[in-house]
Amino acid sequence: MEITILKRVLDKNQNKADEIRQLLKEKGIIMLNLISSPGAGKTSLLERTLKFFAKSMRLAIIEGDVATDHDARRLQSFGFPIVLINTEGGCHLDSNSISKVLDHLDLSQLDMIIVENVGNLVCPAAFDLGENHKIAIVSTTEGDDKPVKYPALFREASAVILNKIDLIPYTNFRRDEFYRYMNGLNANIPVFETSCTSEEGLQAWYEWMRQAIVPPGTGACII
Amino acid sequence: MEITILKRVLDKNQNKADEIRQLLKEKGIIMLNLISSPGAGKTSLLERTLKFFAKSMRLAIIEGDVATDHDARRLQSFGFPIVLINTEGGCHLDSNSISKVLDHLDLSQLDMIIVENVGNLVCPAAFDLGENHKIAIVSTTEGDDKPVKYPALFREASAVILNKIDLIPYTNFRRDEFYRYMNGLNANIPVFETSCTSEEGLQAWYEWMRQAIVPPGTGACII
Numbered sequence: 001m002e003i004t005i006l007k008r009v010l011d012k013n014q015n016k017a018d019e020i021r022q023l024l025k026e027k028g029i030i031m032l033n034l035i036s037s038p039g040a041g042k043t044s045l046l047e048r049t050l051k052f053f054a055k056s057m058r059l060a061i062i063e064g065d066v067a068t069d070h071d072a073r074r075l076q077s078f079g080f081p082i083v084l085i086n087t088e089g090g091c092h093l094d095s096n097s098i099s100k101v102l103d104h105l106d107l108s109q110l111d112m113i114i115v116e117n118v119g120n121l122v123c124p125a126a127f128d129l130g131e132n133h134k135i136a137i138v139s140t141t142e143g144d145d146k147p148v149k150y151p152a153l154f155r156e157a158s159a160v161i162l163n164k165i166d167l168i169p170y171t172n173f174r175r176d177e178f179y180r181y182m183n184g185l186n187a188n189i190p191v192f193e194t195s196c197t198s199e200e201g202l203q204a205w206y207e208w209m210r211q212a213i214v215p216p217g218t219g220a221c222i223i
Numbered sequence: 224m225e226i227t228i229l230k231r232v233l234d235k236n237q238n239k240a241d242e243i244r245q246l247l248k249e250k251g252i253i254m255l256n257l258i259s260s261p262g263a264g265k266t267s268l269l270e271r272t273l274k275f276f277a278k279s280m281r282l283a284i285i286e287g288d289v290a291t292d293h294d295a296r297r298l299q300s301f302g303f304p305i306v307l308i309n310t311e312g313g314c315h316l317d318s319n320s321i322s323k324v325l326d327h328l329d330l331s332q333l334d335m336i337i338v339e340n341v342g343n344l345v346c347p348a349a350f351d352l353g354e355n356h357k358i359a360i361v362s363t364t365e366g367d368d369k370p371v372k373y374p375a376l377f378r379e380a381s382a383v384i385l386n387k388i389d390l391i392p393y394t395n396f397r398r399d400e401f402y403r404y405m406n407g408l409n410a411n412i413p414v415f416e417t418s419c420t421s422e423e424g425l426q427a428w429y430e431w432m433r434q435a436i437v438p439p440g441t442g443a444c445i446i
Contacts, residue, residue, distance in 0.1 A: 122312075142261055
């Protein structure tokens, strides 16, 4: 019975996600779904990213949080539309909430929507939001075995951001083990090693974002 | 419909948790439920704790993981019974799984059972396992605002372990903000500042554990 209901919830979520994906395709908008543990650096990454693209990309942010508007407030100053979805205890965003938010955004004015999911490495991976790319963010301080311990996300992600590399000298994080685990799950995925504190490695991530909004086959290049 | 089912799942979980709590009370066993984000240091804390109590407390460990037996293997060498519950993607342990594990432990030989829940700051807080105490573990590298962003756990916990304090100098963690958030949620809760790397602060945690197994009103003191 519970399994039937869970299947129905997931099916309903999937149908709405497919609708969203179709709508965004028609509008020429790419959507990213940022997923990580609490405190891995999603909001810090967004602060850097929004600052960098303030004048060269038309972005909107959908901010998912269990409670508070802390993260949404941190992102207010960059001039992009930000919508907060407060899940009030819920452990992930779903496509129905995203769909309602899209009704309130001017989609004709956007290149990309970035969703910051609830801080959780498990549940958000199971709920398609209609995104083009799941982005897994993992910090070095969480240890090198997170990909193999939480494999669903790392298998499905289009890119991984390995954040807080400035802290590696103070931890027991083993880079070779991390890549060994990643290769076992998703061998060809780009991994961006970053520090949102020192700003190391962020340029490669920005370049990936730029490429993500280029329509396939057009040869267009946004500089 | 979905809410009805969720309520039924939670009610069923609660009934089984109440049974477990009664059983453990009869056997004189205290159960702790360790909850944190992925990589906050639950297993490292357990490594230290099991080593410390190797000869002075009769412990058993129930290890919850989404995938792999990495953590269970890390804890094998201390001579305590360890049971792994692999949730195969599930985001939390439930009381039914715990109940099945208890059938396979010799409860007449235990003072305390420590459950290491799935790495997740959201879902495990909603599922009572029949424990006497939820222990929230949060690392300084996750930032100082985790209590207020994930309030359910921090409201219900009997103790908080603020781990990785050795890394504070390399992060923007603000101790005063952390305590301000904690005081707003759960003012009288003990907070143990620890580093499982330097072993700083662990003695106070061990002492709390010792006190936890003393039957109330007996005046007994285990040294």
